[in-house]
Amino acid sequence: MNSESRNGKISIVGVGPGTSDHITPEAACALASAGVLVGSGRMLDALRQLGAISPEARYVALPASGMADAVTGALEVALCDAAGAGVALVVSGDPGFYSLARKVTRHFGRERVRAIPGISSLQLMACRLGRSWVDVATATLHGRDCPDANTLVRKWETSEALVLLLGASDDAVAQMKALAGNETLGGAWAAVGWDLGLPKEQVFEARTLRELTRCPYVGRLALLWLEKGS
Secondary structure, three states, X not given: OOHHHHHOOEEEEEOEOOOHHHOOHHXXXXXXXXXXXXXXXXXXXXXXXXXXXXXXXXXXXXXXXXXXXXXXXXXXXXXXHHXXXXXXXXXXXXXXXXXXHHHHHHHHOHHHEEEEOOOOHHHHHHHHHXXXXXXXXXXXXXXXXXXXXXXXXXXXXXXXXXXXXXXXXXXXXXXXXXXXXXXXXXXXXXXXXXXXXXXXXXXXXXXXXXXXXXOOOOOOEEEEEEEOOO
Protein backbone atom coordinates (compact mmCIF):
# COMPACT_ATOMS: atom_id res chain seq x y z
CA MET A 1 0.00 0.00 0.00
CA ASN A 2 1.50 3.35 -0.99
CA SER A 3 1.65 6.40 1.28
CA GLU A 4 -1.32 8.01 -0.42
CA SER A 5 -3.58 5.03 0.28
CA ARG A 6 -2.22 4.69 3.82
CA ASN A 7 -3.17 8.30 4.52
CA GLY A 8 -6.32 8.50 2.40
CA LYS A 9 -9.52 9.66 3.99
CA ILE A 10 -12.94 8.04 3.97
CA SER A 11 -16.30 9.79 3.96
CA ILE A 12 -19.07 7.77 5.58
CA VAL A 13 -22.15 9.10 3.84
CA GLY A 14 -25.59 8.63 5.36
CA VAL A 15 -28.16 8.67 2.57
CA GLY A 16 -31.34 8.01 4.56
CA PRO A 17 -33.60 5.58 2.71
CA GLY A 18 -31.73 6.41 -0.50
CA THR A 19 -34.32 8.58 -2.26
CA SER A 20 -33.65 12.02 -3.70
CA ASP A 21 -36.08 13.58 -1.21
CA HIS A 22 -34.02 12.38 1.75
CA ILE A 23 -30.41 12.89 0.63
CA THR A 24 -28.96 16.05 2.16
CA PRO A 25 -26.98 18.51 0.02
CA GLU A 26 -23.81 17.65 1.95
CA ALA A 27 -24.30 13.95 1.27
CA ALA A 28 -25.08 14.62 -2.38
CA CYS A 29 -21.84 16.58 -2.75
CA ALA A 30 -19.80 13.80 -1.15
CA LEU A 31 -21.37 11.17 -3.41
CA ALA A 32 -20.82 13.21 -6.57
CA SER A 33 -17.16 13.88 -5.79
CA ALA A 34 -16.12 10.38 -4.70
CA GLY A 35 -13.90 8.40 -7.04
CA VAL A 36 -14.70 5.06 -5.42
CA LEU A 37 -17.86 4.19 -3.51
CA VAL A 38 -18.35 1.23 -1.19
CA GLY A 39 -21.74 -0.03 -0.01
CA SER A 40 -24.54 -2.47 -0.65
CA GLY A 41 -25.08 -3.21 -4.32
CA ARG A 42 -28.78 -2.38 -4.01
CA MET A 43 -28.08 1.06 -2.56
CA LEU A 44 -25.30 1.89 -5.00
CA ASP A 45 -27.48 0.89 -7.98
CA ALA A 46 -30.34 3.04 -6.67
CA LEU A 47 -28.06 6.06 -6.26
CA ARG A 48 -26.60 5.59 -9.73
CA GLN A 49 -30.12 5.51 -11.19
CA LEU A 50 -30.86 8.77 -9.38
CA GLY A 51 -27.79 10.34 -10.96
CA ALA A 52 -26.28 10.91 -7.50
CA ILE A 53 -23.02 9.15 -8.39
CA SER A 54 -20.56 10.31 -11.03
CA PRO A 55 -20.71 8.06 -14.13
CA GLU A 56 -16.91 7.76 -13.94
CA ALA A 57 -16.92 6.60 -10.33
CA ARG A 58 -16.06 3.02 -9.51
CA TYR A 59 -17.90 1.16 -6.81
CA VAL A 60 -17.35 -1.86 -4.63
CA ALA A 61 -20.49 -3.76 -3.67
CA LEU A 62 -20.45 -5.35 -0.22
CA PRO A 63 -22.05 -8.80 0.18
CA ALA A 64 -25.69 -8.80 1.24
CA SER A 65 -24.77 -10.89 4.27
CA GLY A 66 -21.55 -10.30 6.17
CA MET A 67 -21.16 -6.61 5.33
CA ALA A 68 -19.53 -5.88 8.68
CA ASP A 69 -16.90 -8.55 8.06
CA ALA A 70 -16.12 -7.32 4.54
CA VAL A 71 -16.23 -3.54 4.91
CA THR A 72 -12.72 -2.75 6.17
CA GLY A 73 -11.04 -4.95 3.56
CA ALA A 74 -13.18 -3.41 0.81
CA LEU A 75 -12.22 0.08 1.96
CA GLU A 76 -8.52 -0.80 1.99
CA VAL A 77 -8.83 -1.87 -1.64
CA ALA A 78 -10.86 1.24 -2.49
CA LEU A 79 -8.21 3.51 -0.97
CA CYS A 80 -5.59 1.91 -3.24
CA ASP A 81 -7.81 2.35 -6.30
CA ALA A 82 -9.00 5.89 -5.59
CA ALA A 83 -5.75 7.61 -6.62
CA GLY A 84 -6.61 10.65 -4.54
CA ALA A 85 -10.14 10.95 -5.91
CA GLY A 86 -11.80 10.21 -2.57
CA VAL A 87 -13.53 7.18 -1.08
CA ALA A 88 -17.10 7.16 0.21
CA LEU A 89 -18.72 4.45 2.28
CA VAL A 90 -22.46 4.65 1.60
CA VAL A 91 -24.69 3.70 4.52
CA SER A 92 -28.46 3.81 4.67
CA GLY A 93 -30.07 5.99 7.31
CA ASP A 94 -27.62 7.83 9.55
CA PRO A 95 -24.03 6.73 10.27
CA GLY A 96 -24.73 6.97 14.01
CA PHE A 97 -27.71 4.62 14.07
CA TYR A 98 -26.54 1.00 13.84
CA SER A 99 -24.43 1.41 10.73
CA LEU A 100 -20.92 0.30 9.76
CA ALA A 101 -19.47 3.63 10.93
CA ARG A 102 -18.30 2.48 14.35
CA LYS A 103 -16.27 -0.42 12.99
CA VAL A 104 -14.76 1.68 10.20
CA THR A 105 -13.81 4.53 12.54
CA ARG A 106 -12.19 2.16 15.01
CA HIS A 107 -10.22 0.47 12.25
CA PHE A 108 -8.97 3.54 10.36
CA GLY A 109 -8.99 6.13 13.18
CA ARG A 110 -11.10 9.25 13.61
CA GLU A 111 -8.55 11.45 11.87
CA ARG A 112 -9.08 9.55 8.60
CA VAL A 113 -12.87 9.32 8.70
CA ARG A 114 -15.50 11.99 8.09
CA ALA A 115 -19.11 11.09 8.86
CA ILE A 116 -21.90 12.88 7.01
CA PRO A 117 -25.28 12.58 8.75
CA GLY A 118 -28.39 11.25 7.09
CA ILE A 119 -32.04 10.81 8.01
CA SER A 120 -32.42 7.68 10.12
CA SER A 121 -35.31 5.23 10.17
CA LEU A 122 -35.78 6.21 13.83
CA GLN A 123 -36.38 9.84 12.85
CA LEU A 124 -38.78 8.83 10.10
CA MET A 125 -40.76 6.51 12.36
CA ALA A 126 -41.01 9.13 15.12
CA CYS A 127 -42.42 11.61 12.62
CA ARG A 128 -44.90 9.10 11.20
CA LEU A 129 -46.20 8.40 14.72
CA GLY A 130 -46.06 12.01 15.92
CA ARG A 131 -43.66 11.00 18.69
CA SER A 132 -40.41 12.32 20.13
CA TRP A 133 -37.38 10.03 20.11
CA VAL A 134 -35.54 11.92 22.88
CA ASP A 135 -36.15 9.35 25.65
CA VAL A 136 -36.39 6.26 23.47
CA ALA A 137 -34.22 3.18 24.06
CA THR A 138 -32.98 1.41 20.93
CA ALA A 139 -31.60 -1.98 19.95
CA THR A 140 -30.93 -3.80 16.70
CA LEU A 141 -31.93 -7.32 15.74
CA HIS A 142 -30.83 -6.84 12.13
CA GLY A 143 -28.70 -9.81 11.17
CA ARG A 144 -28.71 -11.06 14.75
CA ASP A 145 -30.47 -13.67 16.83
CA CYS A 146 -33.32 -12.42 18.97
CA PRO A 147 -31.78 -11.43 22.34
CA ASP A 148 -33.05 -12.43 25.73
CA ALA A 149 -36.44 -10.74 26.04
CA ASN A 150 -35.71 -9.81 29.66
CA THR A 151 -32.86 -7.58 28.49
CA LEU A 152 -35.27 -5.72 26.22
CA VAL A 153 -37.90 -5.52 28.96
CA ARG A 154 -35.42 -3.74 31.23
CA LYS A 155 -34.70 -1.20 28.47
CA TRP A 156 -38.41 -0.72 27.82
CA GLU A 157 -39.30 -0.23 31.49
CA THR A 158 -36.73 2.53 32.01
CA SER A 159 -37.56 4.49 28.82
CA GLU A 160 -40.50 6.20 27.17
CA ALA A 161 -40.40 3.64 24.37
CA LEU A 162 -38.29 0.84 22.93
CA VAL A 163 -37.44 0.91 19.24
CA LEU A 164 -36.00 -2.16 17.54
CA LEU A 165 -34.37 -2.27 14.13
CA LEU A 166 -35.57 -5.60 12.75
CA GLY A 167 -34.17 -7.87 10.08
CA ALA A 168 -35.40 -8.68 6.59
CA SER A 169 -39.06 -9.49 6.01
CA ASP A 170 -39.19 -13.13 7.14
CA ASP A 171 -36.79 -12.50 10.01
CA ALA A 172 -38.75 -9.46 11.17
CA VAL A 173 -42.02 -11.36 11.38
CA ALA A 174 -40.37 -14.18 13.33
CA GLN A 175 -38.69 -11.68 15.66
CA MET A 176 -41.96 -9.87 16.41
CA LYS A 177 -43.76 -13.13 17.11
CA ALA A 178 -40.98 -14.22 19.44
CA LEU A 179 -41.14 -10.92 21.35
CA ALA A 180 -44.94 -11.07 21.48
CA GLY A 181 -44.59 -14.28 23.43
CA ASN A 182 -43.10 -12.32 26.31
CA GLU A 183 -45.80 -11.38 28.81
CA THR A 184 -44.58 -7.79 29.21
CA LEU A 185 -43.61 -6.91 25.65
CA GLY A 186 -46.54 -8.78 24.13
CA GLY A 187 -48.97 -6.43 25.85
CA ALA A 188 -47.16 -3.21 24.85
CA TRP A 189 -48.71 -0.71 22.43
CA ALA A 190 -46.89 -1.32 19.17
CA ALA A 191 -46.27 0.04 15.70
CA VAL A 192 -44.11 -1.25 12.87
CA GLY A 193 -42.82 0.70 9.88
CA TRP A 194 -41.82 -1.10 6.71
CA ASP A 195 -39.43 0.48 4.17
CA LEU A 196 -39.65 3.90 5.78
CA GLY A 197 -39.09 6.78 3.38
CA LEU A 198 -39.53 4.61 0.29
CA PRO A 199 -42.49 4.60 -2.14
CA LYS A 200 -43.87 1.34 -0.68
CA GLU A 201 -43.64 2.53 2.93
CA GLN A 202 -46.25 1.04 5.28
CA VAL A 203 -46.90 1.77 8.97
CA PHE A 204 -49.15 -0.42 11.10
CA GLU A 205 -50.30 0.31 14.66
CA ALA A 206 -52.03 -1.94 17.21
CA ARG A 207 -53.07 -1.84 20.85
CA THR A 208 -50.63 -4.64 21.64
CA LEU A 209 -47.67 -6.31 20.02
CA ARG A 210 -49.63 -9.56 19.97
CA GLU A 211 -52.31 -7.88 17.82
CA LEU A 212 -49.66 -6.30 15.60
CA THR A 213 -48.30 -9.71 14.61
CA ARG A 214 -51.61 -10.35 12.83
CA CYS A 215 -51.17 -7.36 10.49
CA PRO A 216 -50.18 -8.07 6.88
CA TYR A 217 -46.43 -7.70 6.42
CA VAL A 218 -44.76 -6.81 3.17
CA GLY A 219 -41.46 -5.07 2.73
CA ARG A 220 -37.71 -5.37 3.01
CA LEU A 221 -36.74 -3.79 6.34
CA ALA A 222 -38.77 -2.88 9.42
CA LEU A 223 -38.61 -0.80 12.59
CA LEU A 224 -40.66 -1.81 15.64
CA TRP A 225 -41.84 0.80 18.19
CA LEU A 226 -43.10 -0.32 21.62
CA GLU A 227 -44.69 1.86 24.32
CA LYS A 228 -46.29 1.27 27.71
CA GLY A 229 -49.60 2.63 26.48
CA SER A 230 -51.09 5.05 23.96
